Amino acid sequence: MDELRTLVILGAEGDLARRLLLPGMATCLAAGVPGRGLTVVGAGRQDHPDFPATVREAFESALDARGMGRPAVRETLDSARWATADATDPEDLARLLEHAEGPVGLYFALPPSVTVAACRALRELHGQDRLPADVVLVLEKPFGTDLDSARELNALLAGFVPEEQVFRVDHFLGQPGVLGFVGLRFANRILEPLWNRDHIERIEIVFDETLGLEGRAGFYDATGAARDMMQSHLLQVMALVMMDPPTRFDGVEIPANTAHVLRATRLWPARQEGSGGMPSVVRGRYTAGAVGGRELPNYADEEGVDPDRGTETFAQVVLEVDSWRWNGVPVVLRSGKAIGSPRQEITVVFRRPPHDYEQFPSAEPLPTDVLRVGFEDERIGLELNAGGPFDPRGMTRTALSAELPQPALTAYGSVLRWVLEGKRAFTVRGDGAEEGWRILAEIADAYASGRVPLLDYAAGSSGPV
Known part of the structure; x- marks a missing residue:
């Protein structure tokens, strides 16, 4: 093209x-x-x-x-x-x-x-x-408004334009940290051999922000955190982080591999253990408080908000990608507004070593190794154990960190570059968009069941969990 x-x-x-x-x-x-x-x-x-x-x-x-x-x-x-x-x-x-x-x-x-x-x-x-x-x-995004409408739109497009001329874009895939994560995993021999259920305990993808409603009631109050942030953004990032290695980094392999991850994704089964005692779905709505020196009113009192809708400004879900590579690994997706100490990062928590090392002082059990990659600042951090029984300092914890140079392109700049050059590697395949709506429907069903109450959290706090 x-x-x-x-x-x-x-x-x-x-x-x-x-x-x-x-x-x-x-x-x-x-x-x-x-x-x-x-x-x-x-x-x-x-x-x-x-x-x-x-x-x-x-x-x-x-x-x-x-x-x-x-x-x-x-x-x-x-x-x-x-x-x-x-x-x-x-x-x-x-x-x-x-x-x-x-x-x-x-x-x-x-x-x-x-x-x-x-x-x-x-x-x-x-x-x-x-x-x-x-x-x-x-x-x-959003591509459609639910699973049925996404399927209908895909069928409509297929009737008059080739798939290679359709770009379903998500600017979160153009975030510097997300693009950098691909190289971090696949351009090094250190991480990919460990990228499976045997070595990784859990994955967290979090996008908490200090912003409140900011005058966007017309859009947000009819949408909510899960529909706004999870149906596309965080699920697409999760799929990219957890996909199998592609044979080629092109517009066929990457969208196919991410769609396969989403197809295998479901809410964390209640029968399993390992999610740290967290419920599979949590939702909340901020009340009055201070964030970054600004006073925010109760969300329900914001202009244009219908309190009876019960729109959530915070959503957290625990998912499982039920595949050979990832079965049994909880994946936490979280996004909240008016959060006092926001995190916007991909976090990978590795399993502890198979031996207890009881002789290591003050290290029972050993802390886990943790890899963190920031979405926008592309800050990379690796938290490791050091020292030991022969070190006079005993067991210590060390953090290796680096910040990569800021890219010349914004996230939307990257999206437009792909469009202008005809490169579809970081677009969303039609069935990948549909799977996002299927997963969201599971979350919505959990809301409707009455098992997931709408929790209050003060603006400026860390959220309801």
Whole structure:
């Protein structure tokens, strides 16, 4: 597939384009991908004559003067334009495509229901032989709203566009720590031989944040922590961390291997032990408190919140990947808002040595080795045991840590780089998206059963568990 010449952002008037997509595009262009300018077309139902200025402001938020001066950045800024169009109208879409230099990418910065309607309009154009054969579709999460709708959307897409021209993107897969984890595991001989149930006791993937609702009640109160953070983001990261080694790092092997992990994933069985006594599902909602010097009100009192919905701002689940490699290893996924001491990292806890070493002073039992990788700062830490019975200091604990240089691309910059270059290794395969909804349905069933109460936790605390 040739590099894209034009990127049309459907729904470009929204927050996603302004805050994330356009700044990410700026970092991508400044890094030399592509080496030439890209035509950016914003599209929406209402006129937006200031769109070129919006693009420039977003670029300036991400780049310094040197970056803004790069030829590809200048060319893109000069070519940015707005097109008033209804993404669900076949004729409007046809006009957009006719006036765009190909290959064209359509980025769906739209709600799921509008995305489905837009895809139906594109299918209609395909049936009239008016859809360019090389058009690329870039679909944001959430992909559908539940398992059935995800299956229907996959079937719809398969009817008019080849799978290799569909990018189901998740910007968490573009986080520096997640991308670095792949090299950490597969480019060294130290970790991969230990990457199984015989040597790993548990895995934790945590994304706690200090932010509260921040005026997003319209979206968040109808969504909640599990649907927002676990259905796609944390499950996709888990699948990448726990996948079998690919034979090739390409758009076939990695999406297939991550989909296989999700297919084997289920809630931690109550009959098993080993999750540290944690229940398989916990949910909570923050109450009034202080976080980082800011006073947050009770979530239920926030403007736009319907307290009767019982929306959770904290979710923690314990999962098991029931495969030959991972059976019996608890995987903890956790995300919470208004957390006082947030963690945003992948943690791998290794099993203790098989011998008790009772002669080691103050080491009963021996602490476990722990590997930590930060999502955004790409901080890598390894906690190990040292010393011993012949060391006058006795048994000691040591931590090796390093912070890798900050990447030139934001997470969305990485996503757009893959789209522009046609590289699908870190996209989500259709059945992988469906499996995310299946797992979420298990969590929702646990909520509905009455076994998982909505716990209160004060804003600024560590959460309900």
